[in-house]
């Protein structure tokens with residue numbers, strides 16, 4: 001019997017709508033190749049919602065997301081809203097939807113394809129074969145703690161509270177051990193336990209949970225040293241688990257191992273099958289509206305959705321294989337091309353991926 005899934009689509013701002021349009025084309029191609037129907041429910045999040053609805057996260061958006069099987073997001077934000085107060089910032093909408101949907105586990109894979117080695121700013125021997133997964137806690141920590149801003153006689157003061165509950169650490173760490181078990185069985189837990197009390201609790205919980213995973217090799221590493229080692233010898237890492245802000249920063253850093261942030265997908269998962277899928281990158285206002293953004297990160301995020309939320313492993317593999325095939329054949333958007341002349345547009349890149357998907361299915 002044919003399966004039906006409802007997907008809430010949040011194009012967002014900047015290049016968000018451009019890359020989302022192409023990911024939707026890919027999902028429509030999957031519908032033709034598999035016995036599945038996707039219903040796309042569009043909604044607003046971020047700057048576009050501030051402009052239309054007066055809030056970055058309208059209740060209607062949240063309701064649609066809750067009723068759906070998964071959410072696909074472009075990106076939010078832009079200079080237009082940069083000076084708004086916190087409650088009227090696009091990013092506040094993104095944080096709000098992550099929290100409201102319980103999306104505490106953010107999986108951010110970073111992988112280097114052989115054909116992309118030359119694109120990285122790092123030496124070939126450093127990046128060839130890189131294949132790691134950053135697992136970032138997504139609904140706690142500094143981004144969600146109480147914010148204060150007040151004036152004193154010595155000038156203004158601002159503070160952001162970094163707070164973690166034991167249960168929040170335990171659930172992300174368990175998830176990370178499970179993921180590491182299915183990958184290279186090596187988990188690096190990243191913290192700042194030499195300074196932060198929240199990191200000392202983090203480390204204690206990690207050590208306790210580790211007893212349940214004796215087959216996974218565990219290492220603790222301080223975040224500053226991890227940032228350095230990621231560039232010195234990234235192949236030492238398999239799975240990394242860390243708190244919200246460290247994960248945000250380290251995953252952007254990891255993206256540059258692979259050449260461009262336009263390549264890297266992510267899955268933000270709740271318990272069960274529900275998830276929100278989005279590229280690691282932001283709304284890239286510097287290239288928005290030009291039709292040159294790399295849609296690969298969003299297309300691969302859609303592939304993660306097929307795998308994690310819909311159990312469509314074959315279709316997910318086909319999308320990934322198609323992306324590899326197209327990159328192998330030398331097709332490049334501007335961010336990964338050697339010259340502007342050889343770069344293809346956002347749409348051309350997606351069209352090539354869709355054509356390659358058909359070939360992959362025929363061969364399978």
Ligand SMILES: NC(=O)C1=CN([C@@H]2O[C@H](COP(=O)(O)OP(=O)(O)OC[C@H]3O[C@@H](n4cnc5c(N)ncnc54)[C@H](O)[C@@H]3O)[C@@H](O)[C@H]2O)C=CC1
Nearest residue numbers: 075076077078261262281282283284285286287293294335
């Ligand atoms: N998940 C989200 O919605 C996120 C939103 N943002 C927001 O995005 C806005 C811009 O932030 P930035 O710091 O500039 O980060 P960004 O990730 O949007 O852009 C950084 C650089 O990477 C390039 N880039 C990003 N995605 C690309 C793609 N698909 N193809 C080709 N090049 C790409 C951009 O052109 C820019 O030079 C801000 O308002 C920020 O708050 C930032 C990160 C995540």
Ligand SMILES: CC(C)CC(=O)C(=O)O
Nearest residue numbers: 077091092094095248280
């Ligand atoms: C709230 C977001 C803009 C944080 C971010 O940079 C991300 O999730 O990658």
Ligand SMILES: [Mg+2]
Nearest residue numbers: 248249252280
């Ligand atoms: Mg980020």
